[in-house]
Amino acid sequence: MQIGDIIHMPVVTLTSDWKRQDYYPGILKGELLGMASLVTITNEINPFDVRMGVFVLRQVFRHYPNGTIHLLAVQAQATDQMPMAIAFYGQQYFISVNDGRFSLLFDSEPEWIRAICTSVHTMAEVDAYVKGIRAVVEDKLNVMTLPAEMMTEVNPSPVSEENYIMGQVIYIDSYGNAITNVTRALFEKTGRGRAFRIYIQGPYTKIERMWHQYGGVRPGELQALFNSAGLLELCIYLGNLAVLENVSLYDEIQIQFQ
Numbered sequence: 001m002q003i004g005d006i007i008h009m010p011v012v013t014l015t016s017d018w019k020r021q022d023y024y025p026g027i028l029k030g031e032l033l034g035m036a037s038l039v040t041i042t043n044e045i046n047p048f049d050v051r052m053g054v055f056v057l058r059q060v061f062r063h064y065p066n067g068t069i070h071l072l073a074v075q076a077q078a079t080d081q082m083p084m085a086i087a088f089y090g091q092q093y094f095i096s097v098n099d100g101r102f103s104l105l106f107d108s109e110p111e112w113i114r115a116i117c118t119s120v121h122t123m124a125e126v127d128a129y130v131k132g133i134r135a136v137v138e139d140k141l142n143v144m145t146l147p148a149e150m151m152t153e154v155n156p157s158p159v160s161e162e163n164y165i166m167g168q169v170i171y172i173d174s175y176g177n178a179i180t181n182v183t184r185a186l187f188e189k190t191g192r193g194r195a196f197r198i199y200i201q202g203p204y205t206k207i208e209r210m211w212h213q214y215g216g217v218r219p220g221e222l223q224a225l226f227n228s229a230g231l232l233e234l235c236i237y238l239g240n241l242a243v244l245e246n247v248s249l250y251d252e253i254q255i256q257f258q
Contacts, residue, residue, distance in 0.1 A: 010137055011064060012036045015057045016073035017045040024073075024126055031130045035137055036069070048075045052249070054104045055171050059229055061092060069133055072096035072105070076125050083115040084128035085148055086136065095132040100153025114145035158182050160190050165255040167232065169247060176240030178247050182232040182255065191257050198224055199254040200234060205245055207234065 012032060018024045025043065032038050041060055045053045053074035061070055069092075076097045078084040085098035089110035094102065102110065116135070118128045135144035158167040158181055167182035178200075198207040200222075207224045217223060219238040222245075227233045234253070235241050242248070 009034075010036045010067060010069060010133075011039055012069045012071060012133055013039045013041050013057075013061075013064065014043070014071050014073060015041045015045065015053050016043050016071070017047045017049065017053070017075070018043045018073065027126055028129060031126070032133065036133055045074050046249070049249075050074050050099075050101055051104070052171065054101055058105055061094075062090070064092065066091035067093075069093040069095065069136055071129050072101065073125065073129070078116075078118065078124065078128060082151065083148070084118060084125070084132065085113050085115045086132050086141070086145060087113040087150065093136050095129055098148060098151050100151045102150050103152040104155050110150065113148050113150045114141055115148040116145050156181065158186060160186060162190075163257045165190055167253050167255070169234075169249055169251045169253065170231075172242045172247070172249055175235070176242035176244075176247075177233055177235040178241055178251075178253075179227065179229075180232045180234065180253055182253070184226045184230045184232070187226075187232060187255070191255075194257045196255055196257045198232075198234070199256070200241075200245055200247060201251065 014025065029038055042056060045056065053072055057070060057072055072094065078097050082097050082099040084095065087094045087102050087110040089106050094105065098113065098115065102113065116128050116132045118124050118131060131144060135141050156168060158165055165182055165186065167180045169178045170181045171179040173179065196208065199205065207222050211223050211225045213225065214223065214235065215237060217237050221237050223235050223237055225233055236244055
């Protein structure tokens with residue numbers, strides 16, 4: 001090999017609820033040495049919160065190159081009925097438990113999905129990731145996996161009527177901003193340009209204006225805007241909405257149109 005030559009290894013991303021003190025990421029890194037390059041998206045998903053893990057991975061996976069292998073390691077203990085699986089979608093690979101989470105992660109059916117056969121023991125989850133990655137990297141999917149059907153799960157959606165939308169906080173970022181499941185398209189279709197009020201935590205805290213970007217108001221003022229993902233985001237300029245307004249993950253928000 002000449003000096004300056006680059007060995008291109010597949011990229012593997014990790015989205016998990018494994019914390020800094022856990023040894024699981026260390027084992028995974030060791031197993032992947034020389035086979036793939038591990039990139040951590042986050043290990044700070046709330047424990048067992050699959051929906052939060054799905055939301056984070058859904059926002060970022062399109063920014064990775066074709067052929068990337070994504071691990072969703074949140075509450076990922078496989079069973080005979082819900083095995084660990086590999087799904088191929090958008091020219092990328094996804095490895096996690098086939099318990100319905102893939103249907104929340106993708107906008108449509110994956111091109112294919114295959115089950116990973118593993119034994120049941122304390123490190124079965126990490127072993128399944130390594131086996132799945134190896135099956136992709138070594139082009140042994142037909143040998144190391146079996147065809148499977150994707151399990152489905154209903155994704156909680158906003159409820160809308162002629163003058164009303166009820167949504168839900170689906171993510172709170174590190175600044176305390178609350179991202180909801182209300183899309184710009186739904187807001188505009190229901191509102192039809194009418195005046196509105198957004199209620200957070202009951203009828204006492206309300207927002208009556210939509211901003212195009214964060215800022216441009218007094219510190220401590222409530223704001224509502226549509227973020228880069230097209231989702232309604234509620235925040236306090238230079239403040240923490242979640243703390244100051246006691247907003248929690250999966251709280252309901254209400255929008256009323258005049």
